[in-house]
Amino acid sequence: MPPAIETTGLTKTHGTVRVLDALDLRVEAGTVFALLGPNGAGKTTTVRLLATLTTPDGGHARVAGHDVVTERRAVRRAISLTGQYAAVDETLTGAENLRLTARLSGLSRRAAARRADELLERFRLTDARDRQAKTYSGGMRRRLDLAAGLVRDPGTIRVVFLDEPTTGLDPRSRNDLWDAVRELSAHGTTVFLTTQYLEEADRLAHRVAVLGGGRTLAEGTPEELKNRYAGHRLDLVARDHDAYLRLAPHATAATPESLTLGVPTDGSADHVRALLDALDPHRTDIERFTLHGATLDDVFLHLTGSTKEPSHV
Incomplete structure (x- = not known):
């Protein structure tokens, strides 16, 4: 048609x-x-x-x-x-x-x-x-x-x-x-x-x-x-400042005030487990984590920079 x-x-x-x-x-x-x-x-x-x-x-x-x-x-x-x-x-x-x-x-x-x-x-x-x-x-x-x-x-x-x-x-x-x-x-x-x-x-x-x-x-x-533009991200909260510094070289996003770091992932359970084991093999540096799924908000920010309109969601 x-x-x-x-x-x-x-x-x-x-x-x-x-x-x-x-x-x-x-x-x-x-x-x-x-x-x-x-x-x-x-x-x-x-x-x-x-x-x-x-x-x-x-x-x-x-x-x-x-x-x-x-x-x-x-x-x-x-x-x-x-x-x-x-x-x-x-x-x-x-x-x-x-x-x-x-x-x-x-x-x-x-x-x-x-x-x-x-x-x-x-x-x-x-x-x-x-x-x-x-x-x-x-x-x-x-x-x-x-x-x-x-x-x-x-x-x-x-x-x-x-x-x-x-x-x-x-x-x-x-x-x-x-x-x-x-x-x-x-x-x-x-x-x-x-x-x-x-x-x-x-x-x-x-x-x-x-x-x-x-x-x-x-x-x-x-x-x-x-x-294409966003992908999944594993958001990690470090246990303390020293742990944050050890994890920081692996992150693509960081918020020092809350000791939060973002690490790319494909979102699968296998990849998340592997990342956690690789980043914190002794299980002493990561206090908690959240899997951040890709959204159009992320795409919008990536493409338009700081001109993002409010998403109201």
């Missing part, structure tokens, strides 16, 4: 700042793709370009098979966009919000009511359908916002853009939205996700790209990136 999203040399400049610098991306149909990067890396700009809300200064991009510049209307018919903040009318009920959006999208009165009912049930909002949106929790508003983006004939929506959709949500609400994203992907919809929550990308995304300086610093599955 052709890719759901493909960019080649995509460039965008704001004033004298080049936000995107020849960005190349390829997103396969029916997958969840997560775009990560520090603040100002160009994540939201990328979404705005792909959703035809702004025009690139150079390069090319196609979404659902359509050029984002020359076929803007076709792109817009094939996508749904949920921004960083819930865009619902707080004075309307949940059902009224969805019916209004459906009518504005061209559905008949009867079709709009039917679609609203379907989405209220799908996003577990039926019990709150007749309550004003201002009484909804943050998570409920985000689910209503996502539902509003899907009111059109579901067969026509091929790509859903979610720009930091879970910012500010509590863990339960975040998990609810994650379930909704998984359901979209399971039904063949492509989801393009930007997020500050690295655990979110790890759990949801089939592939992840990390932006920096307007370019793709790395791309791959979460596991590929963790294996």
Whole structure:
């Protein structure tokens, strides 16, 4: 199948700042793709370009098979966009919000009511359908916002853009939205996700790209990136300062204040045992240890240095 999203040399400049610098991306149909990067890396700009809300200064991009510049209307018919903040009318009920959006999208009165009912049930909002949106929790508003983006004939929506959709949500609400994203992907919809929550990308995304300086610093599955840039680490706490000094030459990371040292490992039980025996054959230097599994936080830090956004996990 052709890719759901493909960019080649995509460039965008704001004033004298080049936000995107020849960005190349390829997103396969029916997958969840997560775009990560520090603040100002160009994540939201990328979404705005792909959703035809702004025009690139150079390069090319196609979404659902359509050029984002020359076929803007076709792109817009094939996508749904949920921004960083819930865009619902707080004075309307949940059902009224969805019916209004459906009518504005061209559905008949009867079709709009039917679609609203379907989405209220799908996003577990039926019990709150007749309550004003201002009484909804943050998570409920985000689910209503996502539902509003899907009111059109579901067969026509091929790509859903979610720009930091879970910012500010509590863990339960975040998990609810994650379930909704998984359901979209399971039904063949492509989801393009930007997020500050690295655990979110790890759990949801089939592939992840990390932006920096307007370019793709790395791309791959979460596991590929963790294996390539992070790996496992055995964190050791020395029994005293002398023990710390004996262990230090073998470490790749160190925190003198807590007498903690990090030693690379493949994470297997055999390798951990062998390391402990080699580093502390008399079992007198190591007070305790912890196996630190590779995370996308580690990948992010490795690739972007000190510009890491909070992971909120």
